[in-house]
Amino acid sequence: MAFDVASPSSTDTPPPARASIPARTLRTDRWWLPPLLTTLGLATFVVYATVRSFMRSDYWDAENHYLTPFYSPCLSDSCVAGSSHFGTPIGELPGFIPLAFLSLPFLLGFRLTCYYYRKAYYRSIWMAPPACGVGEPHERYTGETRLPLILQNVHRYFFYAALVITIINTYDAILAFGGENGFGIGLGNVVLLLNVVLLWCYTLSCHSCRHVTGGRLKHFSRNPVRYWTWTQVSRLNTRHMQFAWLTLGTLVLTDLYVWLVSSGAIADLRFIN
Amino acid sequence: MAYQAKLRVWRGDATAGELQDFEVEANEGEVVLDLIHRLQATQAPDLAVRWNCKAGKCGSCSAEVNGKPKLLCMTRMSTFAEDEVISVTPMRTFPVIRDLVTDVSYNYTKAREIPAFTPPEGLEPGEYRMQQVDVERSQEFRKCIECFLCQDTCHVIRDHEENKESFAGPRFLMRVAELEMHPLDAGDRVEAAQSAHGLGYCNITKCCTEVCPEGIQITDNALIPMKERVADRRYDPIVWLGNKIFKRNGA
Numbered sequence: 001m002a003f004d005v006a007s008p009s010s011t012d013t014p015p016p017a018r019a020s021i022p023a024r025t026l027r028t029d030r031w032w033l034p035p036l037l038t039t040l041g042l043a044t045f046v047v048y049a050t051v052r053s054f055m056r057s058d059y060w061d062a063e064n065h066y067l068t069p070f071y072s073p074c075l076s077d078s079c080v081a082g083s084s085h086f087g088t089p090i091g092e093l094p095g096f097i098p099l100a101f102l103s104l105p106f107l108l109g110f111r112l113t114c115y116y117y118r119k120a121y122y123r124s125i126w127m128a129p130p131a132c133g134v135g136e137p138h139e140r141y142t143g144e145t146r147l148p149l150i151l152q153n154v155h156r157y158f159f160y161a162a163l164v165i166t167i168i169n170t171y172d173a174i175l176a177f178g179g180e181n182g183f184g185i186g187l188g189n190v191v192l193l194l195n196v197v198l199l200w201c202y203t204l205s206c207h208s209c210r211h212v213t214g215g216r217l218k219h220f221s222r223n224p225v226r227y228w229t230w231t232q233v234s235r236l237n238t239r240h241m242q243f244a245w246l247t248l249g250t251l252v253l254t255d256l257y258v259w260l261v262s263s264g265a266i267a268d269l270r271f272i273n
Numbered sequence: 274m275a276y277q278a279k280l281r282v283w284r285g286d287a288t289a290g291e292l293q294d295f296e297v298e299a300n301e302g303e304v305v306l307d308l309i310h311r312l313q314a315t316q317a318p319d320l321a322v323r324w325n326c327k328a329g330k331c332g333s334c335s336a337e338v339n340g341k342p343k344l345l346c347m348t349r350m351s352t353f354a355e356d357e358v359i360s361v362t363p364m365r366t367f368p369v370i371r372d373l374v375t376d377v378s379y380n381y382t383k384a385r386e387i388p389a390f391t392p393p394e395g396l397e398p399g400e401y402r403m404q405q406v407d408v409e410r411s412q413e414f415r416k417c418i419e420c421f422l423c424q425d426t427c428h429v430i431r432d433h434e435e436n437k438e439s440f441a442g443p444r445f446l447m448r449v450a451e452l453e454m455h456p457l458d459a460g461d462r463v464e465a466a467q468s469a470h471g472l473g474y475c476n477i478t479k480c481c482t483e484v485c486p487e488g489i490q491i492t493d494n495a496l497i498p499m500k501e502r503v504a505d506r507r508y509d510p511i512v513w514l515g516n517k518i519f520k521r522n523g524a
Binding site for chain 2: 016017018019020021025026027028029115118119122123128129132133134135136138140141142143144145149150153154155156207208210211215216218219220221227237238
């Protein structure tokens, strides 16, 4: 059944006046601090990830078979020997194309359209609004009703892509248990594994995942398995923000560790073999 | 221990107004509304303030304390330093009537634009049967006390008066979600959520959730699920195809 919705209230007379309070905000706390920290955090990650994605060195530790997630999957002839877990169906790539060009755009899209990151950068970078109860600087506001922001609605497709890439990252982490000398466990394995676990938490706690697994249903009672799944995803979903930041941290940590080990700056701490 | 609290209260009406400073006695355990009442009783008998239950359940005493949308009756004085100047102002988003009282009729207009609960054809009152698990999501939204703090803090209308015509605000988008998720509501709420109630204006910055005195997860449990349903309908060809092939109409 479709509704005929009453036309929005319209009036030709000017709206009644609000209380005249010239100050942009009367907040007395440090409301500017969270957006500032968010901007710094996001900028740090973007700069680091961009530099590393184009470096094309020290992303594969041949001895321990550690592959940084920033170069996974590596499918080109430009990849160093051993780092291509799925073969090299793609030929040489020019230097301006990152070796993980098949995964990075989707991961970027997944995070850019993520409901948490949207809140984070709308507040901290676009300042719409910078904080609750603080006036925004824009004269007009149309939100996500038109291009380009209406494209935020494609989030679910990036979620599907991110699922595949997380499976690939998991595969990389499992392969890392078999180094040059056979099975072994080192600190690098722990770092890779921690990163993958948190990536799963972030990916599965996504609001689109919550919707796809069961949120779109009207009758949970008719779909008990999907209801159970939705319940579990909802539990994770309450921590989506934490997972968003934690995974940014573990991605950098994992890459940095692989970078330092593969360049010889530090030796991998081995627990077994 | 009693002390003299420093209040800066907005006084005026739609034509003019200003912040005025007062010193009011504050005692242990009191809330801002207690001080506003003491101010009325001792220094400003004509101060206008709307209030009713003093228990955070009627939603009448909504205002802004130090720039934050709050219920005056639920804002404890113990959360402020004794020498702090505490500003108390009316909700900025709505036209002021006088002092701390605003005209919130915008909200009633928006409420009327949402078609009421619509049971399936042939189902009479008294015949409604539903599983608890199916109504739980909607029940969270029923906790709303209609204080309109979420409407007040939402920058879509707080900072842009012109959006009031096309945007219903978080409280009423939550109402749409409540009906859309209701197991016995036969109405199609999704298309109207986007086109008539302005869901697309919401950029999910979560201020509505932050200020809700009932702790309703407005953004995560109402607005984002509605956005996903709109994406199903408008922006997801796979779901559209699946609905056509399997003739689904809300599982």
